[in-house]
Amino acid sequence: MKKHFLFVAAENDGIANCKAGGMADVVRDVPRQIAEFGDRVTVITPSYGRLHHRAKFIEKIKFSYRGQEDEAELYEVTGKKPHERIRHFVWHHREFRPGDIAHIYFNDPDKPFYTDTLTFSRFGAIVAEAIYKGVFDKVDIVHLHDWHASFLLLLREYHERYHALKKIRMVYSIHNLAIQGIRPLENDYGSLQAFFPDLNADHERIKDPRYLDCFNLMAIGIRFSDAVHTVSPSYMIDIQQPSNPPGFIGGEGLEEDLKNAAEEGRLFGILNGCNYKGYHQPELGKFFLTALKTTLRWLQMADKKYKAHFLAHTGEKIAALLEAPPTMVCGSVARLTEQKFFFFKEDPSLLATMLDDLEAKGGVYVLVGTGAPEYERLFRAMSRRHKSLIFINGQSEEVIDGLYAESDLYIMPSLFEPCGISQMLAMRNGQPCLVHHTGGLKDTVRHMETGFAFDGDTFAEKKTDFIKVFEAALEVFFNDKEKWQKIREKAAAERFTWKRSVKAYYKELYQIKVPEKAVGN
Template sequence: MAEPLRILFLSAEVAPFAKTGGLGDVGGSLPKALHALGFDVRVVMPAYRKIEAGYPGVQSMPLRLDVPTGSGVVHAGAFEGKLPGSEVPVYFIAQNNLFNRENIYGYGDDSYRFAFFSRAAFALTESINWRPDVLHAHDWHSAPAIVWLSTAGQANPRYHGVGSVFTIHNLAHQGLSSWNIFDYLQLYTHSLKEEAYGEVNFMARGIYHANIINTVSPTYAREIMTPDGGARLDGLLRHRQGDLHGILNGLDYDEWNPATDPRLPAHFDLDDLENRAEARRALQATVGLPQIPDVPILALISRLDWQKGLELMGHTLHMLMNSYSGPAQFVVLGSGAAEYENMFAQLAAYHRDKMTAYIGYHAGLAPLIYAGSDMFLMPSRFEPCGLGQMIAMRYGSVPIVRATGGLADTVHDGYTGFSFHDFSVGALWDAIQRATFIYNVDRPNWRRIQANGMSADFSWQRSAQGYAQLYEWAQAQQRYRG
């Protein structure tokens, strides 16, 4: 019987140990689905302060890593644990000066911190005597591992034939550094035309050096090859388009399941939607809205920033709350840029009998919003994959989205939700009007759209099959090169 393929999985975020967004969700879920397919997956991430301070189920490893750098050998330690509910090992690279800090990102030496992490991951595999078949690196933070593997790493026979897959979660964050970073990594290479003189762009480097590249939705993979969506890397991506693929992120069905979610007042599923009315009443009571049974409740849960298309929301909410498409209620949960926080807070104060704005973090409210709302808004400028629309559909809230990235791949207009193309108030308002019209006058059709969304398959098992194919291609390409 063939040995299982060994996957070295590098990510700056792995839920529940560290998470700021979708990268953490993927880090915590995809390895479990890969393990279920028979892969020997080992996850490696930095040991941030939460790990150093003591994390349940995470133990210190009796080893010392001697990590070679251009500044000399730097010593590091390691912790080990397992992804919750699985046998997938997680290793944490511990270097007190670099990772034991208040935040994950946002420091002037971030490029050196993650370059060290990337190099130390290989030292860890040597220390535990485990050789990967494929390196799977995520976003710019672990791109230095791809660069090192394809250059200096080839001097070591241990790494001959190791394929590489580079996953782009958000092309906008590119990891710029000075050329000195290559001295630190002890490697020699040439500059790319995407890099200014004396600059290193780790996102570009991951794209250039990896065997296979993928993004987190098929549509986003196409969008980033255009000048509008390519964040100045579209030429390089077009050059690599034969090796560029799009695989939708999945949804953790154990966490997001309305039939078992302990955060809901009543459980429901596609065959028992009556209990959903209880979640609706609980949502109205929790956020202080009148408990009117038939009025459509629209919701938005979002990081409040430019990417999310929130400048379309001000005038749209003004029309919605003034009943231009009939009576409606609105709930927003999120935090971010002050301009958007203030906009929602002011609108909520003005329409206090119809709208509530929760600015900041509110534990437990998100599942209730998904389960109790009728429509879920995501008017994003761009959205590599998006998770909110998948959760909303699973919980019976019909998404209204801009057809971009993963939103275009998951929400099908008139079938599982409503979508619009132009980035304009008029296009968003037209989609909302179409949705509220069907909700108000054609309830059987509404139930059909709701049921289609609830029965859609967004499981990680489906996505993991796609990654299994990428690993085979990466290995084959590396063998051909080698």
């Protein structure tokens, strides 16, 4: 009998304009593979006050929130790649608004998670009621993604109306353990008591292990789901150990919860996959021309005026490279955050040394991304000091695709990495990667075989090893072309397929049989 899966998430790149990070890729790709196995998938997110535009209205639903009856609207959205066994929906409510991060999340530095929990607590109440009323027909498996979806587990556990949902298997994927969704238990408009005043929750079971007057939605996902999933095997091991920053980022206060889940047989580490067919391959040899055109186009945009001088500076650098191409291109594509570039922020001399080594050999480092203001300032300043740094402070799919296709070495010095997709995309194009030997990067890059990895017992040792490994990579690239080619070929031959990953989902997370006539990548 065919199964029906319900995916509940904050992001879904299966539809347009609903992506902020890697979670959206997973929520896009896993349903496609499930559909290839012959089963049905329904994917739901909030509307953020915009995704319901030009979508098909389905129905209204009444639900309880803040002790009062409320109402929301369900819309069906056309997927980027329509499939007869996949349906995409958004719930719209007048209070759902676009955030300042990818028009999804809000940045509340003074009250972390405040605005986002206003959205996702209401979203959880809507989803619980919709499942209870059978809005999506019979659901066999509910797959929840990160803390934003944990309100559903909270209601299933403690709301009398939704105890019946315990008959449905609910699994929980951790995409980034460091972002946990922590809010007060009471005495705040953005507290659990305010969201659900009639919820008789056991505070001891839901509280944060460090902030005892708060509840922790990541912890709730781990404690109350039927299975807990990390997006790589090595990250699953890492997060069962306490963090010791900056040298090691582990369980971030939830390591005991994760060890308990492992002892109960509920914790599984399954590597994310990557698409190996049907992806756009840009025209080779056009990267710098595309980057220049994009930069010049940004200069005309009103929202780029505050960085116009820097864009002009970047454009000048790129134009010069069209006249005199570099001998080597190193690249990075990432959100500019502590997770991705803490090594460079904590010690800018690491980046300076790397750039000096490249400049001496006629190479460049191209970094594409936006993010935290302090990281943007760092890279803008370094770009002005070093002609070998091309900092493209924006987001362009054309530029990103071109960089993945045409770089010689991909740089990924993540402080921690639950899985990582960038290294897979680079390797897919035969591009070796230089990575920190942590989390999912351990599971995908083999040192001196498919790429290069730096490590160390202390943070200081890691920094020293980063320069050592980078210089070793330069030595191979410039002086041992045969070895470099072998590394490239081995990187390109790796296959981290979604078919393999989702088969493991069926067996371990969903605990159902994989359809015998499975097809897919």
